[in-house]
Amino acid sequence: MSRNTGSQPRLDPDKIVVSALDIADTEGLGAITIRRLAQEHGVTPMALYRHFRDKDDLLDALAARLLDDIRLPEPTTAPWDEQIRAVLAACLAALRPHPTIAGLVPTRILLSEPGLTLVERTLALLAEAGYPPAQATEIGSQALCSLVTLVATEPGATESTDPDTRDTAVRAKRAALRALAPQRFPHVLAAANALTLCADRDSYYDLGIDFAVAGIRGIRPTGRTT
Structure with a gap:
């Protein structure tokens, strides 16, 4: 022995x-x-x-791992909003496979080299668009949080990874929606399938990025009057 x-x-x-x-x-x-x-x-x-040191230190490392998976596109001569869209798309590609931990990223983004690189690139593009540092920081932060929300709230994404268990849960949610009174909730009933499962994930995320970019474009840089 x-x-x-x-x-x-x-x-x-x-x-x-x-x-x-x-x-x-x-x-x-x-x-x-x-x-x-x-x-x-x-x-x-x-x-x-x-x-x-502790679990929080481990979570910092998990966030750094996600940030390291972001493959930022090379800078180009394209308009700033097109480049911002490409940066957001790169972030989303790294976050999508990990909806349960995507929420770690916003509060830990300054703790790793990849996170700092992402912040620097984003702030540079927003500065090019005319946003001063404080406003650019808020815009960049909220844009990132919107991506995290997209990933964390994708219809059906938080169900079990087991296909049978997931299908059972989705059917139960649909049945609950379809039991609602049609006179009070006609539009909820019409959207029952979409509310419980994302039929086209790529379109779902493309729309989310479009919303974020359109929102940034609609914000007037502080100090500008025209």
């Missing part, structure tokens, strides 16, 4: 983050714990604390 020497496998912080991401994607953010991750990697919780 071999003896247990007490040695533990060498931990790779990147692999811990990947494991946390997988747990969040399948079970939700609340399922992530230091103890759970330690079990996943066959080590004691104390071994994880050598890499992450």
